[in-house]
Amino acid sequence: MGFYSKLEKWVSGIVDIMLAILIILILVVMGEAIFNIVVQVIPLSSMDTLSSLIEEVATLFILLEIILMLLRYMKEGHHIPVRYLILISMTAILRQLLLSHDGGAQTLFFSVAILILVVVLLILEKIKAFHTASSEPLEQIKQEEH
Known part of the structure; x- marks a missing residue:
């Protein structure tokens, strides 16, 4: 096994670890977003609260798609479709x-x-x-x- 193939394997491992950390961070942010949604749904009293709720849900979907993209990136050998x-x-x-x-x-x-x-x-x-x-x-x- 040549130097470049070892280097490629090593860099690929580091990238996978960094992506796993990123996915965990996004999951934490999604958990916080779900908590905010629950907190806002209970006292839903004004249109501003409803607008904030819609914004949180929309952000949650974007975060979910980013996680799915990162998982697909790792599964397909570091290629983003x-x-x-x-x-x-x-x-x-x-x-x-x-x-x-x-x-x-x-x-x-x-x-x-x-x-x-x-x-x-x-x-x-x-x-x-x-x-x-x-x-x-x-x-x-x-x-x-x-």
Whole structure:
């Protein structure tokens, strides 16, 4: 085994440890967000409280998608599928759309941005960008799990 392959293995191990720490930190933040949601639901007394509740739930979904992306990154041999990045972007834009009350133009821009991302997903699906040789190990993993 050469120097570069040992170095690659060592760096890969360090990256996995750092990602595991990041996932744990995100889980702690998600726990805090769930606690805040529970605390806000019980005395739900005003529209400001409802708006804050919606913001917490939307943030929770973004954190969940980031955790799923990191787990997928580790499972697929340190490769982030473009699909996940696009889906997280769509979720973040949707969160901003739900929480912003600035005006029609900004709402239109957010909607167009989501539409563009959906079109990109459709185009990538049509050209079979998600069905490359790199997805074959994923299919083998799925078959081994069953």
